[in-house]
Amino acid sequence: MKYNEIFESAVDALKDEKRYRVFAELERIAGRFPRAIWHNGVDQREITVWCSNDYLGMGQHGHVTDAMRNTVGRMGAGAGGTRNISGTNHPLVALEHELADLHHKEAALVFTSGFVSNEAAISTIARLLPDCLILSDQLNHASMIEGVRRSGAQKKIFRHNDMDYLEALLKEAGSERAKLIVFESVYSMDGDVGPIERICDLADTYGAMTYIDEVHAVGMYGPRGGGIAEREGLMDRIDVIEGTLAKAFGVLGGYITSSEAVVDAVRSYAPGFIFTTALPPGLCAAATASIRHLKASSAEREGQQRQAQRTKDVLKAAGLPVMPSETHIVPVLVADPEKCKRASDLLLEKHDIYIQPINYPTVPRGTERLRITPTPFHDDALIEHLKDSLCAVWDELGLVRETPASAQPTRRKMEIFPAAGG
Numbered sequence: 001m002k003y004n005e006i007f008e009s010a011v012d013a014l015k016d017e018k019r020y021r022v023f024a025e026l027e028r029i030a031g032r033f034p035r036a037i038w039h040n041g042v043d044q045r046e047i048t049v050w051c052s053n054d055y056l057g058m059g060q061h062g063h064v065t066d067a068m069r070n071t072v073g074r075m076g077a078g079a080g081g082t083r084n085i086s087g088t089n090h091p092l093v094a095l096e097h098e099l100a101d102l103h104h105k106e107a108a109l110v111f112t113s114g115f116v117s118n119e120a121a122i123s124t125i126a127r128l129l130p131d132c133l134i135l136s137d138q139l140n141h142a143s144m145i146e147g148v149r150r151s152g153a154q155k156k157i158f159r160h161n162d163m164d165y166l167e168a169l170l171k172e173a174g175s176e177r178a179k180l181i182v183f184e185s186v187y188s189m190d191g192d193v194g195p196i197e198r199i200c201d202l203a204d205t206y207g208a209m210t211y212i213d214e215v216h217a218v219g220m221y222g223p224r225g226g227g228i229a230e231r232e233g234l235m236d237r238i239d240v241i242e243g244t245l246a247k248a249f250g251v252l253g254g255y256i257t258s259s260e261a262v263v264d265a266v267r268s269y270a271p272g273f274i275f276t277t278a279l280p281p282g283l284c285a286a287a288t289a290s291i292r293h294l295k296a297s298s299a300e301r302e303g304q305q306r307q308a309q310r311t312k313d314v315l316k317a318a319g320l321p322v323m324p325s326e327t328h329i330v331p332v333l334v335a336d337p338e339k340c341k342r343a344s345d346l347l348l349e350k351h352d353i354y355i356q357p358i359n360y361p362t363v364p365r366g367t368e369r370l371r372i373t374p375t376p377f378h379d380d381a382l383i384e385h386l387k388d389s390l391c392a393v394w395d396e397l398g399l400v401r402e403t404p405a406s407a408q409p410t411r412r413k414m415e416i417f418p419a420a421g422g
Helices: 003-016 062-075 088-103 114-128 140-153 164-175 195-205 262-267 283-294 300-315 337-351 380-397
Strands: 025-028 035-039 044-049 107-111 133-139 154-158 178-185 207-214 240-244 255-258 330-333 369-372
Touching: 003 207, 025 044, 035 207, 035 283, 044 178, 062 330, 088 255, 088 283, 107 114, 114 140, 114 178, 114 207, 114 255, 133 140, 133 164, 154 164, 164 178, 164 195, 178 195, 195 255, 195 380, 255 262, 283 369, 300 380, 337 369, 337 380
Parallel strands: 133 154, 133 178, 178 207, 207 240
Antiparallel strands: 025 035, 035 044, 107 255, 240 255, 330 369
16 A cells, blocks of 8 residues: 555645645744744745734743743753653642632643643533533534544534524423533634623523633733633633633643532543643743733733724725624635635735635635734734735735625634534
8 A cells, every 4th residue: 555645645635625734934033023034945034923823922021931931940841741640840730720810710720732621621521421412602613623522422513603593402402411512702713702691691591511712812801811701700600711821821731710620520531631741830830920910911901902903994994805803803804715825925925924824624615814913012003014015915816805795704614523413
């Protein structure tokens, strides 16, 4: 059997479907966020990054980098193994206390990534609940879909943010059956927000547990950066809050916060936690420093919201097809996979701007887009340069300036692991 030919054929299929992904080689410049050096294989050039998930620039904040540097100097670079084998490093314990406090929960558990925290927590919780039915929003992230799949539990997919549909599924399940509703606060491709209070009301009425993914909201919303649930005064009504340390907090890792009983059960039963090397102490200390800073400071959040709104306003005024968004996500519709990739290439090659193309399967075919994430450090001059550059690219590629009604907002999201099924 010609094994390499099988893999080459699989990659060729992606190229034929215009889904093959090429990663830009970037070198972020400490202290000059969002500037970076682009290594293009021929030379090096300074560019501006407009699509980072380091939403507040905390990955280069002095408190964060100092905490990491000092901790590595005292404790070394690595964690030494899994927490079961090597013990729990002290900065990791402090980080979990900080996260539990952030969300006003009894306990927290840190994982190596947000993907792992969703996959491990959802699958473990659903496996431990007898005859559990999982009710999952149609636009949930691939990590949540994988957690649902690995649980082995029955699942029902409800139309995105459709509370009548969700209620019908809850009624059908009956009040006695264990039920877990999994959903997000900020949906990262469209920038819309889940109806948290309504979901909590339905969960109370029909006896369901609630699990919310706040990865694109923690650090960003609420008086202390606890997310949309904190902003809306609903954290106490959510059973499990999941988040990440790799976006607004600027470091690495994922986590859940919940009751002592839920956290201890996941800690004790989840293979994705038990058999994975722990986060190194330097990363834990850096994350703790970031969380503590954002609990006390709203300046970064306010600056980010201001510049995100200005970006939307400036691009819309220029006639660019900015898709509706309630949050800091600024999606600009291209609606063609080849032209989306070409637009990204032109922005980088001619205008020193990096925005990655978002194509199928991350979004449905026909809704390909550039996903822009302004930060407090994208000043007005950078926004004007972005606008001028996008207009030039739109003209060069003959792209449509209007946003079709069918793309406002996305109604269906296709994943590598399809969400549909019962």
